[in-house]
Amino acid sequence: MKKFPFTLILFALILQLNAQKKNESFRINIRKTNLPIKIDGIADDEAWEGTDVAKDFFMVTPMDTDKATDKSEIRMTYDDTNIYLIATFYNSVPGSYFVESLRRDFSFNKNDNFLLFLDPFNNQTTGFTFGSNAAGAQWDGTMFAGGSVDLNWDSKWISEVTQDGEKWVFEMALPFKSIRYEDGVKEWGINFSRLHLASSEKSSWTPIPRQFPTASLAYTGVLVWDEAPPTPRFNFSLIPYALGQTTYDLDGNTDYETKVGGDVKISLSSSLNLDLTINP
CATH class of the missing domain: 2.60.40.1190 (Immunoglobulin-like)
Incomplete structure (x- = not known):
């Protein structure tokens, strides 16, 4: 029983050393x-x-x-x-x-x-x-x-x-x-x-x-x-796209198609982002 407190202290020291950053x-x-x-x-x-x-x-x-x-x-x-x-x-x-x-x-x-x-x-x-x-x-x-x-x-x-x-x-x-x-x-x-x-x-x-x-x-x-970095700001980025397509068939018909959309990235916090896609 006398050794029990010493064992606890030694165990706590080992945990502390292991938790310390190596470098x-x-x-x-x-x-x-x-x-x-x-x-x-x-x-x-x-x-x-x-x-x-x-x-x-x-x-x-x-x-x-x-x-x-x-x-x-x-x-x-x-x-x-x-x-x-x-x-x-x-x-x-x-x-x-x-x-x-x-x-x-x-x-x-x-x-x-x-x-x-x-x-x-x-x-x-x-x-x-x-x-x-x-x-x-x-x-x-x-x-x-x-x-x-x-x-x-x-x-x-x-x-x-x-x-x-x-x-x-x-x-x-x-x-x-x-x-x-x-x-x-x-x-x-x-x-x-x-x-x-x-x-x-x-x-x-x-x-x-x-x-x-x-x-x-x-x-x-x-x-x-030397002082804390600037407070993180609200950030977002918009990445739009536009696609065009033209098709022809053997009867000589022509068809045009356009498509637009994009991605939106929003920083909600220092560790969380919201990614949205419009018309993928």
């Missing part, structure tokens, strides 16, 4: 700027001065026991409208970049690329991903089940890429209205992933065992806001 100590501060930022893939804007830098990435593949050989640096800031990010990727192996396609939501394993993973609710389950390959093709999707990505979701954001033999640079502006998040929360889950095919190296800002994808939200670090 809680990896934190990057994001501070508001009033300076203009031009999205051109060149890190010469004054707004980037004094920002925190996420660097010293960890190698995920081919081995997960050391730091990455390819140097990467990420900076972030924001204003009343957008989240801004600029990423610089240096090459340990000189040569051309591997780019398989310029289509949106390219194949991850066939392109030199960078991906951002955001967990605005800090629940390690759902979130958003954005990124680009070394030629500037965009990637975006929603995240679910802790690390799965649905690339059918496309949002509105802008980005630009520049490159030379030593590095490539990715710069983006992500409107707050393009994502959902909880009002008043000042800590989000975040991670950054890079794939460099010339050196066969996949790396991550936070350490991740190689048997897990870099998209795993359980291994994200923490994005710390």
Whole structure:
């Protein structure tokens, strides 16, 4: 009976340790700027001065026991409208970049690329991903089940890429209205992933065992806001369509048909959308 209270305390401590975020100590501060930022893939804007830098990435593949050989640096800031990010990727192996396609939501394993993973609710389950390959093709999707990505979701954001033999640079502006998040929360889950095919190296800002994808939200670090992001606004989008059809028969008769309709997407809350279809 004397051991019973001690057992309860030990059990509670174990639960607390298990509940703690694995990479809680990896934190990057994001501070508001009033300076203009031009999205051109060149890190010469004054707004980037004094920002925190996420660097010293960890190698995920081919081995997960050391730091990455390819140097990467990420900076972030924001204003009343957008989240801004600029990423610089240096090459340990000189040569051309591997780019398989310029289509949106390219194949991850066939392109030199960078991906951002955001967990605005800090629940390690759902979130958003954005990124680009070394030629500037965009990637975006929603995240679910802790690390799965649905690339059918496309949002509105802008980005630009520049490159030379030593590095490539990715710069983006992500409107707050393009994502959902909880009002008043000042800590989000975040991670950054890079794939460099010339050196066969996949790396991550936070350490991740190689048997897990870099998209795993359980291994994200923490994005710390200097003040809570702007209050989410009511958002909706209208996607109309119009179709025309002309048919002919063997008797020379002609028939015309038109069809109009569209989709409406309405954000009811930070975690709930209403999708309507008119005349599908």
